[in-house]
Amino acid sequence: MTHVVVIGGGIAGLAAAHRLLEQEQPPRVTLLEAHELGGALATERIDGYLVEGGGDMFITDKPAAVRLCERLGIAERLVAPNERFRRSLVLRNGKPHPVPEGFVLMAPTDIAAMAVTRVLSPWGKLRMGAELLLPRKNGLADESIASFVRRRFGREALDRLVQPLVGGIYTGDPERTKPSPPR
Numbered sequence: 001m002t003h004v005v006v007i008g009g010g011i012a013g014l015a016a017a018h019r020l021l022e023q024e025q026p027p028r029v030t031l032l033e034a035h036e037l038g039g040a041l042a043t044e045r046i047d048g049y050l051v052e053g054g055g056d057m058f059i060t061d062k063p064a065a066v067r068l069c070e071r072l073g074i075a076e077r078l079v080a081p082n083e084r085f086r087r088s089l090v091l092r093n094g095k096p097h098p099v100p101e102g103f104v105l106m107a108p109t110d111i112a113a114m115a116v117t118r119v120l121s122p123w124g125k126l127r128m129g130a131e132l133l134l135p136r137k138n139g140l141a142d143e144s145i146a147s148f149v150r151r152r153f154g155r156e157a158l159d160r161l162v163q164p165l166v167g168g169i170y171t172g173d174p175e176r177t178k179p180s181p182p183r
Contacts, residue, residue, distance in 0.1 A: 002027035010039025015068060022071070050079075090164045092119050103161060124156035146174035 004027045006017045017031050036042075042053035069075040089096040100117040102110025114125060131152045137143075143151075145166060149158040158174065166174045 003030065004028070005030045005032060007032050008039070009033030009037040011041050012039075014038070018068075018072070088165060090119055090160060092160065099161065099165065119160050120156055124154060124160070127154035128157050130154075144175050145172075149174065 004020055006013050006020070006029060009031055010033075013031065013033070014037065017029050020027055020029050040053065044051055044053065066075060066078070069078055088099040090099060091097075097117070097119050100108065100110065100119065101113040102108060103114070108114045108128065111129075114120070114128065117125075120128065134152060137151070145162065146158055149162045153162075163174050166172050
């Protein structure tokens with residue numbers, strides 16, 4: 001009998017182990033996880049609110065994800081987001097604030113919304129606005145998302161907007177993550 005060791009019990013490791021066990025002749029599977037099964041994915045109730053911890057990448061309208069949940073017998077537990085309340089929030093001084101309208105993929109497209117947001121200080125807003133005056137980067141060397149944002153929009157935009165969004169959506173570290181190439 002084949003023995004397969006799956007290293008990491010996050011969603012990818014759990015899905016891989018489950019898929020192996022679904023085979024016609026499943027191998028012996030050992031799953032190794034140093035911390036907690038599920039990795040960054042978690043759901044808990046805090047002060048009466050249902051709070052999702054981890055990446056926002058488990059989308060309930062993707063057929064493969066739904067089929068996996070069906071095979072696991074948990075499809076009835078999926079909760080689709082209520083479009084009325086669908087928006088991103090970031091914490092500032094311990095209070096949730098909406099991400100400014102038009103702040104999409106690290107590109108502010110609504111100057112008025114950026115001007116009135118409470119997420120950024122007046123200095124942070126000025127620094128972000130100065131991006132329009134900055135020359136393009138010379139050279140072809142890769143840079144992290146964090147480096148790009150600090151260079152183009154300033155540290156405050158990184159700390160208060162981009163890092164929470166990259167961490168919340170992709171469970172990524174902007175210091176180590178490279179932007180996706182254009183399609």
